[in-house]
Amino acid sequence: MKGLYLVEPVVALYAFSSFLIYPLVQQYVYRRFWQQLTNTTYPISDNTSRCTINNSSNHSSYHEEVQRQASLFSLYTELFSTIPSLVVTLMLVAYSDRGGRKITIIMPLIGTLIYTLSFLTVSYFELNIYLLIGSSLLSSLFGGLGTFLGGCFAYIADLCKDDRQKTLRMAGLDMMIGLLSGVASISTGYFLRAAGFNWPFVTSALCQCLVLLYAVFILEETVKKAPTHANILNGSPQHSALKQMIYGVYRMFTGASHKCKTVLVLLMLIFTSFSFAYVGGISMMTLYELNEPLCWTEILIGYGSALSSTVFLTSFVGVTAFTYFGVPQTVIVLMGIVSVILGMSLVAFAKTTLLMFIGALFACLSFLESLTNNVSVAVFNSVYAATVTWYSGFIFLLSAGLCAIPLFVLGVVGAIGVNVAKEVKKPDPALSGEEDPVEDENENSPLLS
Template sequence: MTISETEVTPISPSKTTSSRERARRRWVTVEPVVSLAVVGYITIGLLRPFYLKSRLGESMFNITEQDEIAKCQANKTDGGVMEDEIQSQASLWLLYLSAATNIPVVVSSIVLGTLSDRLGRKLSLVMAIIGYICQEIVYILTVYYKLPLPVLLVGDFLQGVGGGFMTLFAGCISYISDITLEKQRTIRIAVVEMMMFFMGGVVQVGAGYLLSAFGPIPPLAVALGLNILCLMYVAIPGILFETVDRKSIPEHRKGLKEAGRSVVKLLKFNENGRRWQMLLLDFFIFFVMLNVNGVMTIFILYGTAEPFCWSAVTAGLAGAFGFITGSIGMVAGTKLFSFCLGEYWIMQISCLSLLAFNVVMSVSNTTLLVFIANAVGALRGMGVPIARSVLSTIVDPSEIGAAFSIVACIDNLSSFTSSLMIPSIYATTVSFMPQVIFYVLSGLSIIPSGIILILQIHWPRRKDYKALEDSGIYEDGPREEDLKEKATTYMSIPKTVQIKESTDF
């Protein structure tokens, strides 16, 4: 007799269970959440450097209109000195704003993601959306009333407290993991990531046009309106069904202390070497996202210098082409290769595509070669959604939120690290060899391939998912209520799956 995942994991027969079943029958669940929320994420990232340069130019040099000087010609004119100083100060402000977001996000992403295992997946979604709404309101007020630039730090801090985009994305992936079987999960996660990249490309073009034609307030207003619509989609009952049965979880398991225990327990247990698998997958995601975020950090700046000398329109099109080819390659490549290759081999192909992108970028001297680099790197996005899918299968279903909260923290750390490291390397080498940055990124892209090789050797993928037994071990010892709860849960599982695997790595 074949036992399904829902039989292995006991689910209370409440109305939340029926909500999970209804959500499982839907083709569209959290995809609109990602599509709407990414508008604010990309819009803020695109608008912030332009607005900072405008305000700093006005305050430092009394420049009310930015001169139409191509950056590749700026150092040959007197205006180049001012441009360099403005860019230097703008880079510092970008660093301050990034710190204001990423420092609180390290804590909030883990707390919100772990609590979502007990209080529901909508918690992390709602908090992240509210954080973006607060940030956009602060930015609109700052632009409209010309408030001091430090006010922007308040908006970024509030966004960080809400968990940021990666916490929202981790909540969406946890939701997908709740409602899918293992064989469906990889492609569903890839579709969600595709929506993020595809919408990112569309927003880059649209927000860039609005910014150049009407100023910063219209794109911010559009982002605010879409995030409010996103909040309504999540919060209004009956539209997005909750997948976590909060009533079946005892009150003493819902607090912040228990959330911390869940993370410790997640890393403490090592059945079948799962701790090392989790850590290696997290490191894989870190280095891939470090590479991706690093390219996003300097891509436009690199293209506006010699020998490319991009205009704003060309820069927007080049960025959008990279997003869109990555989104198409992610879904099409994952689906195509899954017919003949295992998950780890698909991740290796993804690393090879990432390396090819960086190598071609390092030798590019025309805009055409930059577009070709994005084409050969179209498959570089396959690895991360597969890593998330594999991660969801090696943890207990009740630990998915905690596992993806760590992934969200890793995503934010990679973003913060790339914002510190990559521009510093580029600024140091731009005067004599600007392509050095892509040599560095090429070297970094080899690391995730080595990580997957370790996983392939020591933990080849299994076809069948086996539930892990929760030993109920805490730092202060098991509590009586936990033992009773575990005994009840264990007796509800069919005898054919009451198996403990104790192999350690």
């Protein structure tokens, strides 16, 4: 049976199944800690806010302690899963250039399925909640969201013949993620109120099984595997790919001009600092919404999560429109960073549902996924746990303040990068196809074959 070169169904079902449970994870942890610390059932209300149920000082202290415990739980989860996820991601991405893209898609799908089934088991049998930390560690051994999206976008890049086709198809993936994740997020609140936590986890697991079967048996590979030698001394394909990747990065930095290397380092600083600030702040959104004075119900949390997913839709429409009208890419990035600063600042002072939605809309206009995600979540969890009793909105002011770093660096890039585009177009002997002694010497090396 001939396979299909369509990765879009994989991304669509993965987005739906992931965002079907994403808003529920912190809510489940929050409710379990509430039951453990108060020995009472979690207060559920049909009103827009649960703060009207009980305004006593005892009730407020319970909220603060549950907030602290839930934040620390998320911190422990990230700490135990960060290093394995980064190592596996590095190995899979390096291997995919030669061994095929499907492994970077299938492995994270397996990890996500393990994570979802673990949550279902803990929820159904009411097991110790700290078992979820072990399940997070186990699922991280299969890569993460960054691995999956990186594999899907690389899969698209392999199929496209020109940059325009590549850009439009990748933007289409973003739009698809926005649509499916938005539908899933809105339905989570109603799903939770009608059927509890177990059925959303079951539905998500079934979708993940379906997409896994499609990826394994129907999705066609885009990279033809290079023949491997039987000699043990040749080394594994993973080592060969990893060495090639390191060597390629080395050649890129040593062969480029000083100005190009400066701009490249600054762009990397913009990417990582912005991801650290944005992802760290957005990861605390659900806990903040559960806390006073908002005290959102599961319905409102679902709508808030759906609103945050509109970033994928706005990115498709905005980038396409700005590119068509010739707006410089630096200006587009600048607008994204400023929107996040405004959104996080509004969220920090939000005392009403309307202002919270407005802040979330600003905050979701830009989104980046990078290897710093896990680190930022861990740091912001620890800061939130330490400041929740003092001022719960401080974490968002910190996020807004950190965004000044990429904002400043972006200005530096715009100042010194005027002539870089012309310089890049010129053929560079160090990066061209010309042979050099190092490459000739290692041309037949088993580690580079």
